[in-house]
Amino acid sequence: MARFRSWGLALLGAGMVAVLYLIFLGSPDDAVLGPSQRIFYVHMGAAAVAGVAYTITAAASLLYLGTRRLSFDQWAAASAEIGTAFTTMLLVSGVLWGRAAWGIWWTWDPRLTATVILWVLFMGYLMVRQWTDGRERRARVASVLALAAYVAVPIDYMTIRWWKSIHPVVMTSHGFNMAPSMVVAMFAAMAGMLLLFAAWMQIRLALMRVEWGMEDARNRMRGMGRR
């Protein structure tokens, strides 16, 4: 297991180097935006990972409600935590890029608004996990909440397609609106970020199991009291 993990980390490292190469050297500057366009790869990667992470959270929540196995709840919690980190990254990269591309820090665009709401929702989800006690109860409340919050994910994705927005649309049903080498770099960045997510997820789950074990030990000790 340990060997497997170190191989995984080595692979991740190599992958990240390759992605960095593609982002900074292997793809052209944008015709309009110039070099700032390279933020796009981080932006898109973060967006992809956030979407995947929240989908995992929702799926694990559903599975928890169906099976009542607490390991699914651990998956949901870990994935939501990491997804929120990546959403933060998405927001920061978006804000920076917006400054470069549109010349303003923030504007009230459906896409941007929807992403902020998404971020607040999952922050709230994590808060509620902290507030609730009793593993089963927490898992149940959190699962319902995650499913409700997940509604915002497809809405966020579709905002730029349903409403008029200044946020660009690249992926359309007719293909990609960008240079082929950009597409390669984009997919590589997405793959790299997903690898990062997988590694992070594994570490977080292991950590969570340790946390729960400590909690159990504490409760057993308390159970030794007369009452």
Added chain:
Amino acid sequence: MDRVLVEARGLSRNLAGRPVLSSVSFSLRAGRSLVVMGANGAGKSTLLQVLGGILGYQGGVLMRFGTPACAEGIPDGRIGYLGHKSLMYPNLTLAENLQLYGRLWRIVNVAQRIDTVVRRVDLAWWQHEPLKRYSQGMRQRAAWARLLLIDAQLWLLDEPWAGLDPDGRQITAGLLRDHLARGGGAVVTTHRWEDAQRLGHMAAVLESGRLAHWRELAGTLAAEEQG
């Protein structure tokens, strides 16, 4: 009368990560009462709530009225629960509260039944007063009125004499005896051994969530002590 009203086999339940009930087993036939005693925090109230379907359970089997009850805890209209709280709206009068419960349980001839039950618990003069103006013992009598109104088969009584004056204790003990004589069943918790002996067919002692001692009582339900 030999119908089994409720049967638990290896019932267990955690609260906030600590085992509160561990493999509790017993069965109760119609016309009989089980008195549960035990130290503070032993799990008596939790047991009653699990039996009533207010809380779910995590291990074992719970059969009510001959059919298995689901582990998520589904209440049943044939069960009457009297807990530490009165379960009634403080801002409504006793009559209004009882009317509400009467409608919910689809009692026919509600007005007349309400009149009967408030007379039984000696609150006829107070029935049009909001419950928030009741004294502690009056509130407990009101809870008894609610219990009588819904005409349940199985009574779950959690310290039903708490706060009652001697008169109130005598009235309600009589009500319990009538209920058992009519073929109802009851699980009762109390901290007073004399009450247990007076009203129980069986007594059990709960110790840290386990049914530790068990005794058939003389069970003649002797005449009420005086005052």
Added chain:
Amino acid sequence: MDRVLVEARGLSRNLAGRPVLSSVSFSLRAGRSLVVMGANGAGKSTLLQVLGGILGYQGGVLMRFGTPACAEGIPDGRIGYLGHKSLMYPNLTLAENLQLYGRLWRIVNVAQRIDTVVRRVDLAWWQHEPLKRYSQGMRQRAAWARLLLIDAQLWLLDEPWAGLDPDGRQITAGLLRDHLARGGGAVVTTHRWEDAQRLGHMAAVLESGRLAHWRELAGTLAAEEQG
């Protein structure tokens, strides 16, 4: 020891327009206890609240510790009140609640005193648990811990044994006896004649707000009954 702790002369009080106490008179010397009995709704809790300055009074005179108390009801730090509710924050742990009360009453050496009192009421293992997770009887023990902590001269105990198991009743009866032996005073309400006989120097019966019967008890404060 012949100091009069509290004296009422013709005390009366209305609630919601109805007379709840009418011309109640008595006096209590240091080292002695008065047990107040009476039917539900007779006004026992109201009497204790008026004595404690939680409620004001509308007629008569109330002297506490030798000085007249104003009719608007001013609480006094030398009085310890234990009512139907625990007076503590459910979201804080017992230790935190006691710390708060210790600071408010300017107890020196709080940490150590807290340790002593939680041990007395046998909650040492639970002191770092939020009160909302306590069972009914544990909450009553917690209320006793608060009472002990603030080290008052006059105790006003409203059904202080409600919800306590036999063990708890024995412990707290001992605490009351010690308090009286040290020269404190107590007004206690209860619905159990046996408790009254065991712990009272005097007993009074309240009937619809009037002190109707009055009896000096044998008052030897006999040894505790077993279980």
Added chain:
Amino acid sequence: MQKIWTLFVKDMRLEARQKDMGFLMLAFAMMETLVFGFALDSGGRMQTDEVAGILWMGFLFAGMLGIVRLFGRETAEDVMVGMAMAPGGRLPVVMAKMAVAWVFCAATASIATSVDVAVFQVPGTRVSVIVVLVMLLGALGLASVGTLLSGLSLNLSGHEVLLPVLTMPFLVPVAIAGMEATGAAWRGGRPWPWIHALMAYDLIFMVLPLLLYEFLWEV
């Protein structure tokens, strides 16, 4: 059905007794008009979009407050346990709450809209069938989202109302869609995309409690 109706009547009776929720919501919506009227009047005429924005902000907050209060009634004396134990299970309890919330949100919405339209006298703001539809859909959205989350937070043995805090982000899309639809209807623009979005959102949050209701109150 009968259980829903009984509980609905119960909540209405409690309201008649205390009048807190209705008063609170209306006071909220009115005060908002007052403050805004005062704030923006001096700076010139208001635009249709602004009136729509003010209106929906008011609903959002009034609705949230009202729903929190609606569930707050159930915390004392564990009354929810009593309701849930009645024959018919827990679903009707949720449904009744949703119905009550909807009635109150809709009432607040209609009163506030009429008042605001009258007070601000913005040209082109008239109450049409479409606006009424938007109000009803918006009220439904507030009610269903609020009920789902408040119901979730109200567990039977603890007595806390924590989640309402979280209700807000869920309600913001309702407010935005409602506002845009109202604005578009007044301007004579195209309100339908927003109305459809509102409908979809309402539907999701109507169906979700129905699917999940057993998990809602299990402890």
Added chain:
Amino acid sequence: MQKIWTLFVKDMRLEARQKDMGFLMLAFAMMETLVFGFALDSGGRMQTDEVAGILWMGFLFAGMLGIVRLFGRETAEDVMVGMAMAPGGRLPVVMAKMAVAWVFCAATASIATSVDVAVFQVPGTRVSVIVVLVMLLGALGLASVGTLLSGLSLNLSGHEVLLPVLTMPFLVPVAIAGMEATGAAWRGGRPWPWIHALMAYDLIFMVLPLLLYEFLWEV
């Protein structure tokens, strides 16, 4: 003094435990910015007065909600009786609540102001000493009015929180004065008349509880 401090620390600790009040007030203020930003952005640039109006509306509501919640904590288990019985009487209980409310209102005000100024980018809105002063005075007004009325509604033996509904009309003058003063300060106008009004109002509602406090909680 010591009693005030002890109670103040107690409320802060409760907040640290639950984080409900802070989260609620901040979420409120943020969401308001969000909705308004979305509502009004499409229609062009916003004016200074509008931003001031939005800001103060947000404080008004957030402050009211926060204060209701602050007193809501005291309803369970009759804890207020315990606090009032402690040596030192009832006045410190009121004072401590007022202090807590003020800290929260001021914190919300400062955060929301900074965010809104950054987000709406209205020309001329800069944070000056005067604006900070207005914020603090406004927060004080919200805190004192809210404490007076909520304290009044919280009687010791009944456990109800009814009056908060009434708080709103009393808070509206604070909001209006604060808004006008902020707007004037940003525009470079004359904020002083409004600031004086604010001060006078604050003073009245600070002194009133001190005069009336014994009646506040007598039952």
